[in-house]
Amino acid sequence: MHDTEQFVRVSKILGPVILRFHAERGMARFTSDELLEYCRQAVIKVAPESPGRIMRDLKEHKKLNYRVIDRSKGLYEFRPLDEPTPPDPQLDLLEDELW
Numbered sequence: 001m002h003d004t005e006q007f008v009r010v011s012k013i014l015g016p017v018i019l020r021f022h023a024e025r026g027m028a029r030f031t032s033d034e035l036l037e038y039c040r041q042a043v044i045k046v047a048p049e050s051p052g053r054i055m056r057d058l059k060e061h062k063k064l065n066y067r068v069i070d071r072s073k074g075l076y077e078f079r080p081l082d083e084p085t086p087p088d089p090q091l092d093l094l095e096d097e098l099w
Contacts, residue, residue, distance in 0.1 A: 007053070014054045015063075017042045022064050022078055032074035
């Protein structure tokens with residue numbers, strides 16, 4: 001199966017689960033491990049990186065909004081959909097290191 005087809009298939013399964021997780025949590029902070037466990041309870045077989053990939057896609061398509069609190073701890077926070085996402089200072093540091 002082509003990667004794009006695989007992504008669409010996984011997105012159709014996990015997208016609604018992640019949106020339900022968001023609806024249940026409100027604007028609370030959460031960890032990537034909590035999200036993964038929630039997805040695994042709903043779907044059983046979930047690759048560890050899949051919820052994060054689908055969550056980023058949902059954000060890109062303006063279906064949910066979140067911000068990274070601490071990337072090293074996998075800590076996130078849901079934000080209102082209409083709130084602009086502030087720049088990620090950790091990414092700015094990474095860019096500085098690369099250049």
